[in-house]
Amino acid sequence: MDKSISEFARHVYLTTKMIPFGCVATYTDIANKMGKPKAVRAIGNALHNNPQMIIIPCHRVVNIQGKLAKNFGFHGADGQKELLEKEGVVVINNQVDLCEYRVKELK
DNA sequence: TATTTGACGATTT
DNA sequence: CAAATCGCCAAAT
Numbered sequence: 001m002d003k004s005i006s007e008f009a010r011h012v013y014l015t016t017k018m019i020p021f022g023c024v025a026t027y028t029d030i031a032n033k034m035g036k037p038k039a040v041r042a043i044g045n046a047l048h049n050n051p052q053m054i055i056i057p058c059h060r061v062v063n064i065q066g067k068l069a070k071n072f073g074f075h076g077a078d079g080q081k082e083l084l085e086k087e088g089v090v091v092i093n094n095q096v097d098l099c100e101y102r103v104k105e106l107k
Numbered sequence: 108t109a110t111t112t113g114a115c116g117a118t119t120t
Numbered sequence: 121c122a123a124a125t126c127g128c129c130a131a132a133t
Contacts, residue, residue, distance in 0.1 A: 008130065008131095026115095027115055031129095043130090045131065050114090061114075062114095064115075065116095070114075073114080109133105110132105110133085112130105112132080113132105115128095116126105118124105118125085119125075120123085
């Protein structure tokens with residue numbers, strides 16, 4: 001256990017890991033699940049600082065518009081896009097169809 | 108301790 | 121539709 005990670009960040013990572021294969025979730029969904037719908041920025045920050053970005057499916061996290069992260073830690077939005085398409089998620093213009101892949105209930 | 112920054116969101120121009 | 125602006129939160133400097 002790495003205690004250098006705050007409880008908040010850990011909470012973010014755990015919630016992110018709940019996203020099922022082939023699906024995506026928005027920052028807002030995670031924030032809402034954590035009970036802090038206004039902490040979307042802090043969440044994005046935590047994921048960017050993500051020390052274990054490979055074991056955490058952060059590529060399944062997109063913004064409310066289904067748009068990918070422009071500064072994705074691995075290969076920018078392109079890397080995130082490829083990881084998603086590899087899971088069967090269609091990405092068009094760095095954007096996914098939320099109506100099709102967004103997780104209805106994160107639990 | 109105070110200021111700045113940022114993988115965001117919603118609203119306004 | 122794109123850019124600017126404000127709000128909100130946690131971490132970094």
